[in-house]
Amino acid sequence: MKLSQIRYFLEVAKCKNITQASKKLYVSQPTITVAIKELEKELEIDLFHREKQRISLTDDGRFFYEEVLEIVENLDNLVEVVKDRKKESSLKLGVPPMTGAFLFSKILKGFRSKYPHINLEIYEHGTIKSRELLQEEELDLAITTSGYSKPNNTNFIPILKTSYGLYTSKDQPILETENTLNFEDIKKVPLILFNKGFNINQKVIEEFEGIGVKPNILLETGQIETAKQIISEGLASGFIIKECIKDSDGLIEVPFKNPMSVSIGVEWKRKKYQSSSVESFIEYLKNNYELNSI
Structure with a gap:
């Protein structure tokens, strides 16, 4: 019994399909088929029911799966432990x-x-x-x-635990109101957003979609200093975590309804x-x- 045969068996059992298991394992379908047949021959049991394009575990196959899964997981963990001991931390x-x-x-x-x-x-x-x-x-x-x-x-x-503030430069028109703003109020305001790898991007987009508005996005960036520079020059406004803002940045926080809290x-x-x-x-x-x- 080879470890590769067991791994092929486990993946086929999870996918319930040899083709899908083949793609996940980067191994040809014939290789997997032969390995499982050899495993069945050695165990002297049928591991799978095979009906046209469908495949499912037999009672013996399900028992073998549950027993061998824990063994393989423990072996994988042991490998990680050994690697951790040998390599530089x-x-x-x-x-x-x-x-x-x-x-x-x-x-x-x-x-x-x-x-x-x-x-x-x-x-x-x-x-x-x-x-x-x-x-x-x-x-x-x-x-x-x-x-x-x-x-x-x-x-x-x-x-x-903190929150995002809406920041702008001191000469931005949105500062002319004394009211607390919401997303409807800033639908035409040029915004700088952090790119799609950031949660705040997803949150802001969802808020605008919730009121049926496409935001006026000037730029998406992954750099905090770029965002602050563009805001300070009056080119756009943006949502930034409050602790990121320094007095020297020269940015003004706009009163905003329902501030976006975050941990x-x-x-x-x-x-x-x-x-x-x-x-x-x-x-x-x-x-x-x-x-x-x-």
């Missing part, structure tokens, strides 16, 4: 540009002081993109914002084994911030 972390300047720099300084042996690889991404990379296990952890389509298989620990925190994919580097980062946050798991 490292951590791939996604950080959004908007929170990097005012929040992550403080976390980074303290963490590196306590764990100088852990090599941090930092990647700038918005929450949406970071969550995609967490699912693909291209990132170990990510600084994200809560509230918009969080996956069910990730954990999130908040670090800071900023650290997120990671839930799985049986976490590397010691991931555990160290999470433990550091728990010991240095007042946090409550969500």
Whole structure:
């Protein structure tokens, strides 16, 4: 019995289709078919019912699936443990540009002081993109914002609760009103948005769609300094997390109805084994911030 045969069997059982399993495994259909037949011959049982294009587990196949699935998962976890022991400690972390300047720099300084042996690889991404990379296990952890389509298989620990403000330059016409504004009031105002990898982009677009209006978007960017510069020059207005704004930026916050509250925190994919580097980062946050798991 070969491990490859078992992996092919498990994937076919999950997909209930050899063609789909073949695409996911990047293995030819004949290879999978032969491997499963050899496995059935060795076990002296039929693992699948085969009816034209349909395939389903037999009672024996279902029993074998449940037993062998745990074994393979434990083996995969063991491989990760061994790799973690042998390689230099490292951590791939996604950080959004908007929170990097005012929040992550403080976390980074303290963490590196306590764990100088852990090599941090930092990647700038918005929450949406970071969550995609967490699912693909291209990132170990990510600084994200809560509230918009969080996956069910990730954990999130908040670090800071804040909100987005609508900012403009001092000579913008929208400052001429004393009323608290809403999205209807700014439908014609030129806006600068953070790009589609950011939750705030999705939120603003949804708000405008809710009132049946297409927003007047001047530019989408992934850089906080670019956004602030364009706003300060009176070319557009934009939604920015309040802690990102300094007095020296010269930006004015416009009174806005129902401010968009958000929690900023650290997120990671839930799985049986976490590397010691991931555990160290999470433990550091728990010991240095007042946090409550969500």
